[in-house]
Amino acid sequence: MLSVYSKLSAGSLDAISRMHMCVTDLREIVFVIQSQSNSYHVRQAERRREDLLQQTQSLTQPPPLVLFLHSLTDNEGDWSILPLLPYFSLSFGKNSSWLVFLEEETKVKVTKLLQILRKFDRRKEWFLGKPLHDEESTIIHHYAFAENPSIFKYPDFSAAWALSFPLVDRLANKVKDDPLKSDFTIDLKHEVALYIWENGQGPRLTGVPELCTESEASQAAQHCATTLSNLSPLCGDPVKKEEIFVAVKTCKKFHNERVPVVKKTWERDASLLEYYSDHADPTIPTIDLGVPNTERGHCGKTFAIMKRYVSEAVPKTSWLLVVDDDTLIRTEGYSRIQISSYPCVSLSYFLSLYILFILLMVFSRTAVMKLLASGCKCYSDDAPDDMVLGMCFNALGLPVTHSPLFHQARPEDYSREFLNHQVPISFHKHWNIDPIAVFNRWLKDGLTSEIPQKFMKSTKEEL
Template sequence: MTRRRSSHSFLSLISIAICLLILCPNGLVKSEEEEDNELTADQIIFVVVTQPNKYHVSRAEEFKNHFKAQFTDIDKDDHPKLYFTHKEWDNMNGAWTFFPIFKLLEEELDDKAWVFICEEETRLNIQELTEVLSNFDHEEDYFLGHALQDQQATIIHHYAFHDNPKSFSYPDIGAGVALSNSLFTRIGENWPDEEYRLDFSIDPKYELARYIDNDGKGVKMTDIKQLCTTRSSKGCATWYPTPFPDCGKEIHEDKLFVAVKTCEKFHKDRISVVKATWGNTTTHIEYYSETEDPDVPTVDLGIPNTERGHCGKTMAIINRFDSHPDFQGYTWLLIADDDTIINLKRLRKLLACYDSKEPIHLGERYGYNVAKYRWGYDYITGGGGMLLSRAAVDIMKKNNLINCNTNESPDDMTLGMKLKGIGVPLIHTIYLHQARLEDYSPEFLRPRTHVSFHKHWMNDPYKVYDYLMKEPVEEPVIEEGHDEL
């Protein structure tokens, strides 16, 4: 009896298998409709956030080579569209905020399924990425990314979700972010959204997620594990392979002059921290105040202290750098606040990537009215450190721009306006930071090596400096051969 039942069960399984494989068109065999709807790489538009500077253009070129190497010559005409923001929209200030891109690409989406946005340093396996996206219906609203979360309420996110910061997720653009045709098109049709106030662009990845979420009435970001920030495990469709640029040996200490802005009330508490930490790692440093203090010592620039703005003090520093004969050998000027915390050796390593003979204004980029209006401008926010090449100072001098409307005008915004007016491109770096270490998601900080943070408020600046001075432990990156598509 047992054998007979076993034989009967075995024959039944064979019958079911035959039905599934031959007689049942909707079983294991894909229907023609399913095959027609299968996602292909050419249905994805790729947008890479890049910058119009010689070094960054070379990074964009390396991304393009990495991207194209994954396709055969046979299907060259079917390659996905690849856009670089510095190339396609070089006259569009706010492309880095993502919002203007929605309107610019609106007409390109007719036969496309997804728009994928990433950074120039992002690396990806297009075949694996296509397989990930195929799990989602592009005709519905989807917003996919690698989730970041704040550990505490932070000023750079306007203290949103102060009662539970971890309740809101936003994407790491280094891992890439994907928006479905349905969602992307809907935003493009409504942009610029006059009901949405966005005067200042500070953290574009967060601001994009907040807009799409629409106070809980819109679309929340879906965390995708295959969108990675490090390639520490298998199955990553994207990853961020380089924690810090390597352009060779750091520039010589004698090429970087450091100017620290301070005032009399902070000579003891703030300057003492600077001198006990990063200030003692260079001899090419001066402290600028409204009074001379031989104990620091400080340099009196003849500019009265202001409670805000500090444009007069900053422009006086630039004038001194330009005109004082002792400063002519320096090729870079760093202007820092007295509560900036910075690793100068790491900064000089970063500066090795840039040519000081080019007019360069480098630091963490903020924007004023660039997301919605073409007349806005970008600027380097001062707390993380503002860097000017010698060529940038020379061109400002030539155009009589080393001046202010008032001493208390905002120095960083004034510099941004002036340099935009003469066509000097601002260069953004993700390694200098306007806010405190505590104000950034640990998941964002982990795969990158950082140069500076800002403020001594409600933290221990000595511990922050220790963090910045630790040599990063790089995870091994195994470059695997890409499957041709």
């Protein structure tokens, strides 16, 4: 008797072969939630994991592995993912086909995701995601591809992204053979894509239309395997602006250039605010802290601000916001969207909360007091304050939390697709832009026409 396979045409055999190459079940997927270590973000990650596992209960397959990024290592630098590739390869490479990363707000439709992954030969190197690109060369991407910035695609992490394990294994060997030079990174999604591409030696990002950043309730999301969750846990009342002390770092040469922009935009919404400079100017007014202006870092000035904050010279508040004079802020944003999330964090348990964004830092009062009591200090006045503070808090075992809503460059420096699913809280730098126009378009409260309407409902609920 002829076997079943002997009766099939060559074309049918090829089809079956391709099918077996691409078959993927849940046991072959390792989900990694890009979580953070403070209790609010852990709770968000747990909700995402619970949703994934609940979906798989209705399937006949065993549940997939769902890992929290922050729990995989004690090294704070491993949030940048690349240092963990050897771990992923060694731990899961033999029995898994796909490593799928998602953010805390990324909602996955498991069956649709399986359908997508089955289209790709799991024995080959694949880098899948929702493509973003730069419209012009930008400093945050080190002016890469300056002649044609749009040619290089990198993934929107909010839509989830995936690596096949043959690619993970090769990259893991690359990390082991040529250790990463630094954990310092500016825009992780772009730098991960560059590392994978490896100057043309590795794969480019393959765009997957079903990996989306639509709201899960949107009609446009029907075809999507991933969406953004509408829900955000409410916990506690919004922080009142009277509980936030704002310290603006400036210097004499910018008194007439940058300070007027702050006064015409977001200063009016701050309840308690002081300007700190190398020159006392009563017309602004500015306060001279006795620290000379430096061209590089501002560690000395930042530590002087913190010492003043805990003194009797200023009103006692729960939060300190330290900001450069060329930063534009949605003031209702930092007080009501961002910080309001953190009553979920037990300050007595963590002792403090420290949120570090380049050129914009938010500290709980307890964090400042614990830092100053530790004896940690600048090695020079012009040391980079963000790096020194990061090392200090890391040594104290206090969590550092990141928010993608605080931006370290201008709107023009980010992909429009990336900004379209955000309600930004800040931008930085004034070069080649009208900063007041940028504030009015992106950050002024009450002007919602430029904010994606699909996210206004969930944002208002959070407020």
